[in-house]
Amino acid sequence: MLVESSSDEDAGLFKDQVTPALQVHSASKTFGGVRVLEDVSLAVLPGEIRAIVGENGSGKSTLVKILAGYYEPDAGTEVAVAGNPVTTTHAGEAKNAGLRFVHQDLALVDSLNVVENLGLGRGFGCGRGRPVNWADRRREARQNLAELGYDVDVTVPTGKLQASERTAVAVARAVAEHHSRPQLLVLDEPTANLPGPEVERLFDLVRRVRDNGVAVLFISHHLDEVFELADSVTVLRGGRLITTRPIAGLDRSTLIELIVGHPVQSSTQTAVVDERSVVLELKSISGATVHKLSADVRKGEILGIAGITGSGREAAASLIFGGLPRTGDVVVDGHFVPSGRPDLSIGAGIAMVPANRPRVAVVHGHTVAENLTLARLKDFSQKGWLRRREEMRTVQGWLGELDVRPREPHALMSRLSGGNAQKVILARWLRLEPRVLILDEPTQGVDVGAKQDIHDRIRAAASSGCSVVVCSTDSEELALLCTRILVFSGGRVESELPGPVEAAAITAACLAATPEARKTEEAGA
Template sequence: MADPLMAATAAPLLRIEGMSKTFPGLKALDDVSLEVHPGEVVAVLGHNGSGKSTLVKILAGVHQADPGTVVEVRDAAGELVAGAVAREGLHFIHQDLGLADILTTVENLGLHTSARGRAFAPVRGAAERRRARQLIARFGADLDVTLPVGRLSPAQRTIVAIARALDGWTRPDNVLLLDEPTAALHGDEVHVLFEAIRRVAASGAGVVFISHRLDEVLELADRVVVLRDGRVVAEQATSELDHDTMVTLIAGREIAETAITKRDEAGEPVLTMAGVSGAEISGFSLTLHAGEIVGVGGILGSGREQLAPMLFGALPRSGGRVEVDGRELIPDDTLAAIESGMAYVPADRRRSGVVMEMSVRENLTLPLLRPLRRSFGRLDRRAERAQTRTWIRTVGLRPPNPEQPLKLFSGGNQQKVVLAKWLRVRPRVLLLDEPTQGVDVGAKAAIYDLVLAARRDGAAVLLCSSDTKELVSLCDRVLVLKDGRVVNEVPRESLTEEQLVRDELGLQTAARGISTNEPE
């Protein structure tokens, strides 16, 4: 935490006054003012679409603020800096990470050093690879720095972006701005990142931390600024706040906890897996029933993040048998999976879940166009627009504009579209991979309601998540993976976050006998 006296008396490293930003039909920011002082961590909170990411993108030069906006960057002596010096004093980790997927980790880090004026310095391959490994190792990661980053996991990609942002600070009096940096990280990686952030702040830098994980905000931040509908609605010291108070400030109302009741009886078997293997997964077996939500937990590298895409055919399956309603599913064939009644909401919605350049309407109807076809293959636009409007109302999309490109929506609203496009086809099996990653408390509650509605409609739901609270809240039972194998199955009546964490970290003293064929 920052020294309160230093933060109160020092000139701000970053001062924003009257920042506004207008997009066609949308006021994303409205007269926002904010200061960040040396040694201070300021958390910026708000629901999806509140303007948080827009603020960061304006400071990064991605968007231009409306006339009348004042942005000042100062050094430790309180002197104004401008131009290239000011830009070099701001370091960013964006929500979409800003990595070039076709380039390696070494090359992505090299882009950063080139931007700082080393573009014409000779590149020594072995030295650059060694330097990249050292930067990544600071975050406890061990990855192949010569692979294209598009082939890395979401968590590994996040670590590359963090390493790049923290590399090569020329002065301690810089400002680090992090937009949802922990969305794809598990506990140990979050701890390493927080230690790095604390070191940066302790050196005299300022930090702006944007996150939906309120427990992390309470742990890390000195001060909280809350945005709602593009305006600052609250600014308080973190010591004066608790989790429930922050939820109320963000949402403008109290949000009730999702209450899940245990099913009275099991439905018919829908999804059957026997000895499924591939990548880090070995011998996974499970029978999933209609109207049942089964969770899969595990730390990064446990195989949990590979199971859903493997079942859907997006990752190779080397062994085992998968059946939907008694019919065997062809391995590695996403079209066959869709035709069997399977739907998949991926962890990385921007890269795998939607087409960002297409409109809401186009994304919503893309998985199932056949009912909208008329004679000679003509698409019934009137029917398509009517269905789109229905689903926009169902998921509470904001703004409710069916023709707006998806890239202009907040992360939470993008995720609503991903879920809606699959719920529209009334799937027999719904595979969810980190479904609420990077969304606010209000959007999370709305997504939970949609998942429960699918369950009531008879869908068999497989929920793969690193969020133990989410697993406890939603699931009828949870399977915990470690080193690619199921190490425990926890029934609804025994589900606690503590139990799941202990299982995920392998803190049990003896293995349990488990059966994954029937729900409790």
């Protein structure tokens, strides 16, 4: 049985140590009478990497926003940096105290070069009325990145850099000494947009920061990353501190139980595939970065598509659905589906949950109910009028079916956590009972509990006879769900892995399939 720790347990985790880089005591935050963070206390030492984990809505983001000065905490909250009290109601004070932040979107301007991005928010070291010495700034930028193990052309637009290089620019900007020495670096889901090979490069960067005596708060839903990188982990649930533990001696199943509050049983069971019934036919599909994709997907099958960034994997879902122009044929139940017409794809029985929910899936400013039903409003219309009562009954049913929290149809989508928003988008399409369900990064940025729920719904859809295509950079996810997996490289299917297959084998296949790996192999031959 798990025992929840007191809020002051963290302070006693490390005995007889130096002054903590960060000390938080009784951090609380209330919105509209609802306490979303309650008496959270923690202490992080210089040179320590502390992971903070918890389900969506557990209070992680609220805590980070209090530290950043974005939220004003409730009375009684105390924060100290390197032993000095800090009033975290102003972002500038938090920065001057030595708190630095790299958020998931990195806050870089893609059209500006590395030097210009490094200068954002801190200036270019020239006095008023004096010109910028660009030669010095370029030299300084190269030095900042070299200290983190990166050799980058600092004159190119940042948008043209690799994902890990862009993250390095954001970290370099955060930890560079300007008005104060950095004491603590907060990394909020830094690997969310990184392919597997670049994650390890980021980890090397974080370790370099740690070795310079800077403490790190590492927020991630990926528990494998927590075990690989962190020295200790703090678990939040429902706005409360559950425990802080050293990583040494902690296993994955125990950590999951601490996060969700009960044991979670992983399942690798997939639906029984009807080998005789081909629902989706892909015939020489080309477009964007994909070349001649051909595959048959059978009734009840969950087909995985894997590959590193730039392999073509990231464009496959949109090409099949019709969101990107394509050549070749998409056939559903023997009927051809025109290119570039998502509306006709929907009519043919194809549904798609995209990777970038905020930009292309969620209708901001609209309610949960409106977002859930918009794919086919005619189900609730009669003579030009919308039958709201029937719509609400349907919405309530799906919110209960997928355990969306809060279960409030009239709530704005912006109020939902990432995992609950993803459940609403998934419900939007499951309601239509599609013949083909395409999911692009279905659990990206989703906590472990919501991830389990989403996986269960995907399996249930396949069990009902739906053909499912899952495009994902998460090898463990593909291993748990898929009947077989296509591995992309250079825009083409490089190999096919029949299930069941281990996550490590999928990752190895993705790395071995890179054009660079093939060139090396050919040179060696």
